[in-house]
Amino acid sequence: MHELTDAAVRAAKIHTEMTALKQAVLAEDPKQFGFTAERDPAIANLGHYLALRRHDIRPLQRRLMALGLSSMGRLESRVLPTFDAVLGALSCLAGAQDSATLLPSEAEFFAGEARLEAAGVVLFGAPVAHRRTRIMVTLPSEAAESPDLILDLARAGMDVARINCAHDGPQAWRAMTAFVRTAAGIVGRDIKVLMDVAGPKIRTGEVASSQKKARLQPGDRVRLVASGAPRIDSEVPFSAAVSLPEMVTRLSVGDRLRYDDGKLEAVVESLGDGEAVILVRRTKAGGTKLKPEKGINLPDTALGLSPLTAKDETDLVTVIECADLIGYSFVSRPEDIDLLDAVLASHGRNDRQLGLIAKIEQPLALSNLPALIARARQRGPFGVMIARGDLAAEIGFERLAEMQEELLWICEAASVPCVWATQVLEDMVKEGIPTRGEMTDAAMAARAECVMLNKGPAVVEAVSLLDRLMGRMNDHVFKKTPTLRALKSW
Incomplete structure (x- = not known):
């Protein structure tokens, strides 16, 4: 009997906490997420999910698990139905005759899954x-x-x-x-x-290097040219044209560059008239070959x-x-x-x-x-x-x-x-x-x-x-x- 009483007390406390959390979720204005209150139930559920995820509920999750209840860890498609199901179960454990909190039907509970399917x-x-x-x-x-x-x-x-x-x-x-x-x-x-x-995918165009089979290594320099043929010299032995000339003109010294899905990382070292010299910082093991038609990403550069x-x-x-x-x-x-x-x-x-x-x-x-x-x-x-x-x-x-x-x-x-x-x-x-x-x-x-x-x-x-x-x-x-x-x- 003591264990049942203890469980009932814990359930009542968690019920109060979860009721307050649900009200906080419902009180959030969906405009802060970039949309208004929608008739679309999927978007309404998205707003509730985003509002909930602004709270750290990890301690609450463990206390729910200890009572054999849902930990709220799989509620993506059913935020409010999960709240209602857990609150209903907590009411039962607490011994309350709470007719206002009704368990959702199975169809109501899984409606989000049905929408996604x-x-x-x-x-x-x-x-x-x-x-x-x-x-x-x-x-x-x-x-x-x-x-x-x-x-x-x-x-x-x-x-x-x-x-x-x-x-x-x-x-x-x-x-x-x-x-x-x-x-x-x-x-x-x-x-x-x-x-x-x-x-507007940015890719390398024509490439040139002082050694045909050479691979780029940390410390190497590459000249990117906005127009015309790639240009190499003794100080910058690698060069590439780019598919989007605006890219070169909008770079700033210090901007990062990643090549071929991150197989190479570099930083802009200097800028000239219609060209930029980048310094290689990291490559995959054994180096990375400079090739045409490979993607370039610029995480620091606003291209607009x-x-x-x-x-x-x-x-x-x-x-x-x-x-x-x-x-x-x-x-x-x-x-x-x-x-x-x-x-x-x-x-x-x-x-x-x-x-x-x-x-x-x-x-x-x-x-x-x-x-x-x-x-x-x-x-x-x-x-x-x-x-x-x-x-x-x-x-x-x-x-x-x-x-x-x-x-x-x-x-x-x-x-x-x-x-x-x-x-x-x-x-x-x-x-x-x-x-x-x-x-x-x-x-x-x-x-x-x-x-x-x-x-x-x-x-x-x-x-x-x-x-x-x-x-x-x-x-x-x-x-x-x-x-x-x-x-x-x-």
Whole structure:
């Protein structure tokens, strides 16, 4: 009897604390997160989630666990229903006859999960029976002349075909799309086509070095030129043109630069007329080779560029014709969504609503994400791509691991499907044999609604492996929640 009394006292105290916490969450003004109070229940839940996460509830979580109750650790899609369920259970433990606090029904409790599942179906199509995570594959240029490759990918498990508009052209894109439609008919599944507009991606152009096979090492200097051919001399033996001349003119001494998804880090040492000299600080083991068409990230430099270039606006004509989904690079603000819609409207967008995938790859996109989500959900099918390569190069590898988790949580709270992207099974795709680390990374992708593979010689085999892996993980985990199927190893 003493233990029951003690539990009742503890439950009553926690009930009082949780009631106050719930009221604090409800009192938060959603305008501080970049959106107003919405009729959309997903956005309302997102506001509640963001308000709750301003509190450190770790001590409360442990006290709830000791009473055998939910620790509030998996409430992303159901903030208020979780509060109500826990408060109802606490009332029972405290011995209170509190008719005002009613346990939510099972349907009410899991309504957020249902919203997310429905959003995933609208965006990506229905999942296959054995896995909820779809598989997206970036098509190589040769896919425009190889219907057999696309059919092999479809048979292996591809659910979304990604066309990168930074490469090839409208004729090739139309051919790839036609082959995808044909393959989908043969395998009897709806395979979506995502066309990814390039945006103002900064890449190296023509390169030059005093030694053809030399690799950049810490202490080396590289001259970046805004126009004309690369220029080398005895003091700066490496040089590269850049795809975006404005980049060079907007740099400042001391600005950091990362090259090829962070394989090299450098700092701006000096500036000249239309050129900048950078000093290499870090490289991968053995050095890094300077090559054309490699990405450059500038985490300290405000470029002030539109997310849509003149090329993108031209490419959107073919995107409207061919695609089911648009991949939007460098989107950072809600106004960027309006800009895209205005360009689509100017091209006479047809009645078919194109889904939108916002690629989150810059710090500004992170800080504006709630408002961006609220705006994008108003226009139709919407998802977020965690573009881990560019994101890591912008915010640093040290922060990437926690940030990709936070993005998954925010998107789940808003019922927004997520794409887990960049270097998934990269060694497997390129070499045919995965590493242990990338297999673990791929398994973690089961918490997203879609996982993206890049192109490579062994991509068909990688899709097959990922299809099997996602099927097994489907039995073990749903988002942050372990699902305890019977174990067979012991």
